[in-house]
Amino acid sequence: MAVTKRIVCLANSRKHQGRCVAGIDLDSGRWIRPISKRPGHELSASERQYEDGSEPAPLDVLDVPLIGHRPAEVHRENWLLDSGKRWRRAGRMTWDDLLRFTRDAGPLWINGHKTSVDPR
Template identity: 55%
Template sequence: MPCPAPCPLSGRQDLSPSTPALPPGLADRGGWLSDTRRFVLVHCVTFSDAAKASAPGGRMTQFQRLVCLANSRKGGGRCVAGVLVDSGEWVRPVSARINHEISRQERQYKDGSDPRVLDIIDVPLLHHQPSCYQSENWLLDPRSHWQRAGRAEWSQLLTMEQHPDSLWINGHSTPGRLNDRIPIEETETLPDSLKLIRVSRITLRAPTPRAGSDDAKRPLDAVFRHAGRLYIMRVTDPEYEQPHVNNPRRVHELGESFVTVSLGEEFKGYAYKLAASITERARIEAGSKT
């Protein structure tokens, strides 16, 4: 089903040359972005020789630095998303394929390793390519390697936390879940499709195995409250999905965590809310995500 209508994108900033300003709340956080912002000014905004990569169709490649906040499963590839360090805007790099998933080859670092949540990454982008409510989409340059520039910490996540009154539109649920989908015709006025929220606790719930079923394909659900509402939605974070689905325990309790919630592309008349990434405070402070 095609998009119901072009989404209004008023107010969205372009990534073309300009004088970047730090987002509110970041300037007084200890200067962790100072070197990063300097890199963006020199290598991205002014298009230095190092950043002038030849791209398909003669389009200019822009290396943009972001904090990776999701590297989630999407079909045979991944959906990667993050927040730009110089503006605080969300960016979702997408491929030119029909489902926009990113292959391992397209997203890997030069050493062949895969980006991880909280990596600070320089990503090669060609141009803004919004798709309905997914206003954050940017077409990536598949010929250039992604570059790891560092790691973010819990304190940096706090500066990027969002406080929406609700996760878009509620009141529509799949069997066994709650507030996890939106009829596609109601998405026309939605301005975005990514949120970074913090929850005090989260429950991961794996379904009871069925005779003859393929455990690897069974979904894992996240149960949490945000702004006074209960949500139950599918988890697509591979760092949690497979370990917990294959664990004999069916329920797993996590403490304070950040959740990257993504509104996926239309599927059978609905846009589904997905827990694309879970970042536990306890794991970060224990050093298990470094």
């Protein structure tokens, strides 16, 4: 099911030979990470750039053409990119605008307070 999602970009990081772009869907408030068909799912320059060749930046509001939801075990936010269509910048948000997407998700660590387990 092809769809265009409007997201606020919160990440544009290096991944393998490309980039990983992710953000929040402005309609649902859920995370979305557009992925390619490549084994590492990274996005090439032509797949992620706007028509003018610029890159999505944090806080950009963008329209991303997607083919469909492709959740993986630990990446439920994956959506397969329609690589034949360009992304469109629809605006920008402020950090204050993002407050409407905050929520208390509970503990971040399964062991309560650490990122590692005591080896004893």
